[in-house]
Amino acid sequence: MTLSAAVARFWLFVITAALVVPSAAYADLIFSSAPRDSKEKEEALYAPIAALLTKAAGQKVTFTYGDNFLVYQSQMQKGAYDIVLDGPAFVGWRMAKLGHVPLVKFPGNLSFVVVTKKTNDKIKTLSDLAGRTICGFAPPNIATLEILFEFDNPARQPLIIETDNFKQTYQGMVSGKCVGAIMQGKIFSELDKEKQVGKVLYQSKPIPNQAFSAGPRVTPEMRDKMIKALLSPEGTVATQPLRDIYKVPALLPATADEYQGLGKLLRDVWGFNQ
DSSP: OOHHHHHHHHHHHHHHHHHHSOOGGGSOEEEEEOOOSOHHHHHHHHHHHHHHHHHHHTSOEEEOOOOSHHHHHHHHHTTOOSEEEEOHHHHHHHHHHHOOEEEEEOSSEEOEEEEEETTOTTOOSGGGGTTSEEEEOOTTOHHHHHHHTTOSOGGGSOEEEEOSSHHHHHHHHHHTSOSEEEEEHHHHHHHTTTTOOEEEEEEOOOEEOOEEEEOTTSOHHHHHHHHHHHHSHHHHHHTHHHHHHHTOSOOEEOOHHHHTTGGGGGTTSTTSOO
16 A cells, blocks of 8 residues: 555545544433423423523533433533533532533522421420421421531431421421421511411521533633623523422622532532532
């Protein structure tokens, strides 16, 4: 074989390989969120946002349903998601472990209280609830994580009696089903306004709300374009159904400093303490 023929063959191989094996940089960017509803409902909810992000990034963004929290957490830990919307503890963990960067967030801060009955003289401080029952959402809900983090010994944490909403949580405490209850402070005040049966044992420090974050495959240029798109009038329309669910008037820019270190709240959740 002549030198020129060998060179021609080499370049033919290079071009063919480039055509056959697509670059990872041009594979779809995967967008997901903490699973809270059916696949059909969530795909319909997030499809306009995925389309918005596709247009902004110039690269296809595909929404992938998380199926359930075990699958969602497992896939997240593997770095399968490029763009994610979920709570502050997950955002903080992805920043520390996967190189994610916050994009935009829901406004306001999250703060929670632990309450018990005023007539319960045995329970005077949060630590008195160690080994006792507390009504609250199942972990990894941020409200529950915030409270469990205050108990250093996993063997001496409260026993969580799972509830579906804050009203059910409050009623569980009032009825005696649980010794304590984990709630948003404002909601507790509203529910306890008439009965006046509860007392606050502990109030957590405020932390930032849910946020979108983007991983390493999303370039800084893409991130900037996504932020602008999500905050634009077009983004307001695309996110309207989502914001209606959470009663969020508008999205705001998010900063890394706000979420730094919040991954520690996941220390007792399987797979996140590594």
